[in-house]
Amino acid sequence: MVGDVYRALADPTRRTILDELTERDGQTLFEICTRLTMKHGLSSSRQAISQHLEVLEAAGLVRTKREGRYKFHFIETTPLRAVVERWPIDRGEDHR
Amino acid sequence: MRINVTGVYVDDQHKALRFYTEVLGFVKKTEIPLGEASWLTVVSPDEPHGTELILEPDAHPAVRPFKEALVDDGIPFTSFAVDDVRTECERLRSLGVRFTQEPLAMGPVTTAVFDDTCGNLIQIATAREATG
Numbered sequence: 001m002v003g004d005v006y007r008a009l010a011d012p013t014r015r016t017i018l019d020e021l022t023e024r025d026g027q028t029l030f031e032i033c034t035r036l037t038m039k040h041g042l043s044s045s046r047q048a049i050s051q052h053l054e055v056l057e058a059a060g061l062v063r064t065k066r067e068g069r070y071k072f073h074f075i076e077t078t079p080l081r082a083v084v085e086r087w088p089i090d091r092g093e094d095h096r
Numbered sequence: 097m098r099i100n101v102t103g104v105y106v107d108d109q110h111k112a113l114r115f116y117t118e119v120l121g122f123v124k125k126t127e128i129p130l131g132e133a134s135w136l137t138v139v140s141p142d143e144p145h146g147t148e149l150i151l152e153p154d155a156h157p158a159v160r161p162f163k164e165a166l167v168d169d170g171i172p173f174t175s176f177a178v179d180d181v182r183t184e185c186e187r188l189r190s191l192g193v194r195f196t197q198e199p200l201a202m203g204p205v206t207t208a209v210f211d212d213t214c215g216n217l218i219q220i221a222t223a224r225e226a227t228g
Contacts, residue, residue, distance in 0.1 A: 024198070024200075027170075027197070028169065028170020028171075028196050028197060028209075029169040029170050029171075030169055030170035030171045030172070030196075030197070030209065030217075031170060031196075031197045031200065031209075034200065034202070034207070035200070035202075038202035038203070038205070039202055046169070069164065069167045069168065070167065070168075070170065070196050070211075071168055071169075071170070072196075
């Protein structure tokens with residue numbers, strides 16, 4: 001599962017999706033596609049973006065929530081904890 | 097050749113007429129009874145002789161799955177121009193309209209997407225930010 005996190009983050013388009021969800025959480029597929037096209041000049045198809053979201057969701061980095069007939073995507077940073085637990089950022093006494 | 101009419105597929109023409117006039121602010125242009133349904137169009141009060149929007153019944157079996165698939169991905173069926181997306185968004189929200197995309201500025205264009213209560217998502221767009 002943790003391996004999936006590294007693989008999910010290895011792709012620049014997927015990192016950009018997470019950037020955009022950090023700016024505004026809870027987006028439709030349409031909004032994500034619009035942002036990637038208009039703000040980042042990415043020409044990926046809607047299907048390709050949809051597949052990127054599936055990879056992110058499988059890695060636990062994106063969560064989808066259905067509200068009635070709409071579907072929104074949310075960033076989920078919990079899996080990133082495994083990274084800093086493995087290689088802690090703050091080693092306390094080491095700072096001089 | 098001119099484009100004089102465009103349309104949206106609605107689940108109920110009477111409900112649609114109320115929403116498109118009382119909430120969105122269009123005015124009824126034509127209503128011609130045709131059996132169970134009507135040839136029902138609205139226009140913008142700013143352009144009474146401009147392009148008409150036909151509120152067309154979505155009774156054909158292919159239409160509803162199509163509409164549902166668009167809504168599922170958050171894709172608007174069509175787009176209308178407004179002077180200022182943010183102002184319009186606040187006005188509509190105060191009338192109970194549900195937005196699936198809050199105003200999003202992308203360079204010279206700002207857009208937002210709302211639910212027309214008739215089975216469609218609709219985009220509103222301003223070509224240039226009023227506030228620059």
